[in-house]
Amino acid sequence: MEETGLIFVGIIGLLLCLLITIFILVVYSGLFLTPEVGAGHPHFGEIVVAYKFCRGSYKEAGPLFTEVAIIAPDNKAIGIYYDDPQLVKADDLRYIVGSILSEDNSEIDEDLKKKFLDKDFKLHTLPLVTNVVKTTFPYISLLSIFIAIYKVYPRIGAYVEEHKLCAHPIVEMYDGKNINFMAPLAKQDEFYVPECAASTAEKIQDLETSLDESTIKDTSLSGGDQSLESSFLESSVTPDRMTVGDSADVLTDPVMADPVIPAVEETKLGEFATATEVTSLDLTSQGKKETESGSEASTTSSFEDIKMETEDLTHEETKKEQ
Structure with a gap:
């Protein structure tokens, strides 16, 4: 124990001497x-x-x-x-x-x-x-x-x-x-x-170069935005005309939703006109509304139904006459 205490005291003494020496030097x-x-x-x-x-x-x-x-x-x-x-x-x-x-x-x-x-x-x-x-x-x-x-x-x-x-x-x-x-x-x-x-x-040149690159980048982004905007407007405003079904007899236009139905003799379609008058008007009205909201699929489906009914009724009239 005494030896440990002496070593501890010696270390403290050395540290104090070192600190005093540093202080004097400073x-x-x-x-x-x-x-x-x-x-x-x-x-x-x-x-x-x-x-x-x-x-x-x-x-x-x-x-x-x-x-x-x-x-x-x-x-x-x-x-x-x-x-x-x-x-x-x-x-x-x-x-x-x-x-x-x-x-x-x-x-x-x-x-x-x-x-x-x-x-x-x-x-x-x-x-x-x-x-x-x-x-x-x-x-x-x-x-x-x-x-x-x-x-x-x-x-x-x-x-x-x-x-x-x-x-x-x-x-x-x-x-x-x-x-x-x-x-x-x-x-x-x-x-x-x-x-x-x-x-x-050199520093001024680097600064000018940085400013030029920033200006070019801003201009490019602005031009890109205008191009995207122009493309979007063109795709939104320009109407696309399309043919519905395989038959050329029934056509539809997204702008004009009324179907174009082939002409049939009035005497053979009298009963059809009476039976389907309300249905045809409802479907036509429905086609107009859906076209105005941008839905082309519903309108196409309505026109195909009309065509199928027309063909069925015509076929029945032919059988009766026979």
Whole structure:
């Protein structure tokens, strides 16, 4: 029991030491520092950078900074962020990460330049500006980057809004000791690499294409509806004429429901007319009603009955005369 208690106490002691160490490191990395934001001259003049353009979440910039540090560990690293993540979707955010090859017209190391070009980096020159919104944060550890982002960007935004300035894009420069933040107040367009314009044009083209496809689809559907409607109207309005039964002597028309009966001598049909007068009228009336409601089968059946009765009565009259 005593040994278990000692192990438990030892584990707690290690955890406390670890927590204290982390806390000290976070404090040392700038947890309680308050960056001062102001306007003035930038931390660098005209510079030439080797960069890679990316689109996506700013959180994905880390691997590119690592790649830059591997190629040129003694060079200053730079990152430029073009879009406000509160206004632009994460997948559409544009930024570059690179290395500074030259400052104030200093000579470029051609070997180093070749290394970057071989890794698909491109070159761009950032202009000298006289006035920027800026601040500095100490770069002590990797934690300093996260603390700086948490502390600096809200203050830069508040400063720009308070003084009603037009300051963009945001530039971060790492010199090994400090993280220098700045947003130019002039020549902003020269801080945008060519891929930014191409990316914007591509996005506009995609939007136009999407709108065109939507318009074509709506037009097609509208045309299809009109075609269906026209077809329906034609099938509903155009009457079909048909022959009822195999005999050509009895015809019917859906529009005119009265049957056409072959002529028979009046003397031979006298009794038939008397016997079937009411029935014939009833059937004819019934045929008209059913035709008006669209039922052709009932009308056809009535006419066939009339024909059969006519033939039977004629046959009986012939027998009587014989």
